[in-house]
Amino acid sequence: MLDVNIRLRVIVLFSLYCIPLLAQRSVEVQFSTKVSQQILQRTVRELVLIGNRMGGTNSGDQAVRMISTRFKEYGLSVEILESPERLTYTHHQWKLKVESPKRLRGLIQNEWLAGFSPSVSETVCELKYIRPGALTLDSVRNRAVLINVPLTHELYEELSNAGIRCILHYSVVNSEAYMHGAMITQLTPSQSNKVPVYNISRFAGERLRQELEYGTPITLRYSSKTVIRYGNSKTVIATLKGKSSQYYIVCAHGDSDSGGPGADDNASGVAGILEVARILSAMVRMKLIQPPVYTLRFIIWGTEYVSASDFVKKRDYELDQIRGVINVDQIGIGRPRYCVYFEGNDVPFNEHLLRVFNSIGEEYAGKQGFWKEATTIPFQGGTDSHVFLPQYLRQLRVRQREIPVITVFTAAWNEPKAVAQTKGWGSKAWKGAADTVIIGYSPYYHSSLDIPRLTTDREPHIVWGVKAVGIGLLRLAWDNTEISK
Numbered sequence: 001m002l003d004v005n006i007r008l009r010v011i012v013l014f015s016l017y018c019i020p021l022l023a024q025r026s027v028e029v030q031f032s033t034k035v036s037q038q039i040l041q042r043t044v045r046e047l048v049l050i051g052n053r054m055g056g057t058n059s060g061d062q063a064v065r066m067i068s069t070r071f072k073e074y075g076l077s078v079e080i081l082e083s084p085e086r087l088t089y090t091h092h093q094w095k096l097k098v099e100s101p102k103r104l105r106g107l108i109q110n111e112w113l114a115g116f117s118p119s120v121s122e123t124v125c126e127l128k129y130i131r132p133g134a135l136t137l138d139s140v141r142n143r144a145v146l147i148n149v150p151l152t153h154e155l156y157e158e159l160s161n162a163g164i165r166c167i168l169h170y171s172v173v174n175s176e177a178y179m180h181g182a183m184i185t186q187l188t189p190s191q192s193n194k195v196p197v198y199n200i201s202r203f204a205g206e207r208l209r210q211e212l213e214y215g216t217p218i219t220l221r222y223s224s225k226t227v228i229r230y231g232n233s234k235t236v237i238a239t240l241k242g243k244s245s246q247y248y249i250v251c252a253h254g255d256s257d258s259g260g261p262g263a264d265d266n267a268s269g270v271a272g273i274l275e276v277a278r279i280l281s282a283m284v285r286m287k288l289i290q291p292p293v294y295t296l297r298f299i300i301w302g303t304e305y306v307s308a309s310d311f312v313k314k315r316d317y318e319l320d321q322i323r324g325v326i327n328v329d330q331i332g333i334g335r336p337r338y339c340v341y342f343e344g345n346d347v348p349f350n351e352h353l354l355r356v357f358n359s360i361g362e363e364y365a366g367k368q369g370f371w372k373e374a375t376t377i378p379f380q381g382g383t384d385s386h387v388f389l390p391q392y393l394r395q396l397r398v399r400q401r402e403i404p405v406i407t408v409f410t411a412a413w414n415e416p417k418a419v420a421q422t423k424g425w426g427s428k429a430w431k432g433a434a435d436t437v438i439i440g441y442s443p444y445y446h447s448s449l450d451i452p453r454l455t456t457d458r459e460p461h462i463v464w465g466v467k468a469v470g471i472g473l474l475r476l477a478w479d480n481t482e483i484s485k
């Protein structure tokens, strides 16, 4: 009799704990096998071909149409949220070449016009290098100048007022970034900026500087055609309805942020969200899973920060319905680690959300088709998720709530950064020291070379980002715990 009792207990325990767990894992495997690297790569290429997708421009509107069409094809209901008018810019074309000496004619490659540069007709003029603090205004009048210090608003104004014709700018950082591509900068938004700024590679910039310091006279030929006007950036919101009106936001910024090609930052995030939406909606339609318990809102922000800020102000009345925000920014590449990061473990009310992602990170690390490393990290600032934090809501004069909010990424800036890990948040999937996390970077961050060929076309990260977010949602939004009304 005792034997039968034990057997019965084992069966009951197995049914209670193991069968749901096995079913959950099997659903996660089904999701993961449906993630298509080809579709993701194609979407990133299509987005980059549209242009820099800045909110309120024709390029931004075209991206909105493409994204909306996709969501509708997946059977989701779509609404567009328009933000108030802001100044925007479009670069129709530009040209920048060394005119003389002839041997330097091919030197400038992959240059990029800075945002809010004005239009200028084709001009030939002499180039001068200026050291910070060594500016003698007479010597630069009617000349182009080469600089490698941060171009502040004050410096730009000072140079413009000194009568210079254009600026060549290059950046130097603690990694290989910008050696062959330009770090893209933006001028203060204005319709009355006087001179164009061309961002050039470190390789070209250093060579020009050396030649000028050696005494070589250099002349440039350049032109620019841009439009600076007011426009409304548009945010796409696609809904997969759940049983509860409480919802998760799964979002990414749709503009390229720097104004460059933005394959990693953030066409990768947009393509990732579309892929998660495609697979989850198909799995519901095919009855492989039930509709979610909690509604999912897939959101592509028209303009980073601006659109999320506008959303929380306009939707103040329903922010209590948000169970969590999962933001995806830069999942197209990552150096030197092959790691997926989940940001926000220093915020106490993120505990539940991030424990889920930390477990996923640990369980799948090293498995075929998954990340090599994964870890949670403290907030670093600088993307849409921050808009939902109490301190930001306070700035926006929106009633403060404790909305769990995280960002998923594989690279952050243009060089690696070591940060102290938050106590109690070590990950078994992190191979480095337990108390320090090295945050991965992109060698193409905000660069003219943030293009598909160098990022998503040859790196596996985007697939990992999609799997992490999809599995996370399957555990969170399909949670069977009682719905709190």
Ligand SMILES: [Zn+2]
Binding pocket: 253, 257, 265, 266, 329, 330, 383
């Ligand atoms: Zn970004």
